[in-house]
Amino acid sequence: MSEQRTPRSLIVTFYGAYGRTRPGPVPVAELVRLLAPVGVDAPAVRSSVSRLKRRGLLLPARTESGAAGYELSPDARQLLDDGDRRIYAAPGPDTAGEWVLAVFSVPEPERQKRHVLRSRLAGLGFGTAAPGVWIAPAHLYEETRHTLERLQLAAYVDLFRGTHLGFAATAESVARWWDLSALAKQHEAFLDRHEPVLRAWHSRPDTPPEEAYRDYLLALDSWRHLPYADPGLPAELLPADWPGARSAAVFRELHGRLRAAAAAFATSPETSP
Template sequence: MILDDFDSRPGSATSLLRTFVGSQLRQLGGWISSAQLVRIMEALGVPANGARSAIARVKSKGLLVPEIVEGQQGYRVNAEAVPMLESGDRRIFSFRQQRESDRWCLISFSIPESRRDARHQLRRRLGWIGCGTVATGLWICPAALKDEVLEILDDLDLRECATLFIAGRPEADRSLADAAAQWWDLDRLRELHERFLAQHSAQVGPTQSDAEAFARYIHALDQWRVIPYLDPGLPDSALPAGWPGQASLDLFGRVSRSLAARAHAFARSTTR
């Protein structure tokens, strides 16, 4: 399975390239020449040398595969990466906020020491999709994420080591908000939302050109796309006062409505 690269820092050349591939290249037929891809990256403020290095890294991760079309060297979106990209579309553009009445999923697992590498990968990937840690070997997430949890267990061949429970509202000796603050790193999530708000609130509005719209949109999307993975969309009762999540979500919606169409127009014209 080809996975998204959450180790790439938002705003880096590699992350920006992945964001372009996921949001634009599939709609453009899935193939782009090497020269066009370098020009796309230059439009995002990445110089040619940095663009070529990012292309090599993304290719090594399996997202792009080399392909010559009509004598031109270029790259095609790897068909094996499409499920990952489609899953990302659902996360990024259809952020789900858990309702107070929605159910929860508990993931209990016991993995032998002989498979400690798989255990490490499981913990890492559960964190990537927004699961919280209740205790060693016991994780929690909204029940809407159950299928993604099962997919991870199957991919790591750990289904026999885990049991999932679908349950109602957790009960603890403290409020749900206090418990959630221990199970999730809410300070980090707050920082991600507030940074997005601070850096992109001024990006909504008219632009001088499609190229400017493209750069604004891809940079905003690149920073936003990590948030719907790490933030499970907890109900209000599980969040501290003044939580910036809804404001962040609303801003991303405004950015998309303001810039997405012109951004795609620029990408389309650059790849003709």
């Protein structure tokens, strides 16, 4: 989930925003048209689609008219459905103060799976409490379970849910489990890139669909990575000047202002040059 502003990432972002609601596969020619406003040329689209196909995220299919296209695989749909809960929804109050622990043990003959497990848990937003012991806010349980089952790694992991009882203060422990300085820099980078865009839209009475689509897709592509790096840590456990709330507010405002106009452009047959 760390590839931002790459053609591959932008294609995944496009499918997450618009590809799931289509009645059939997205024609390759339409992908080329719809990635052009965000600076992705035709060769980059085709190359990136091929890589996503090799990774099992996109499946080749024909449209009703017989044109070549691609649709999401079931695994990709599950990934995007899980991602929606991070991108658009806040954790419910029932998980506040609760944590999910992932404790894993991999036999030596299968030690290569240790790296896979570590990278997947880190990619889900887990922090490291101790060697082989990873921790995250409890609202990530369902997505963690889906991911481990999908990757056939569940047999190596035990999941626990509970509260932190000491001995250090929980805020001190959170600062050890996650690199809060690095997370803050990611929020600040998002703000540097997209807060000026939001201010520019504030000064405009109109919302041209193609411009809305461009700015929305770029903001969504940047934002969708952040809830994986910062998994929704409780505000009371974070530094007082934490930029996460501000970056979330900027994304929500861009989402509210641009989403409808962007969707009109993405679904219009008039998008071709």
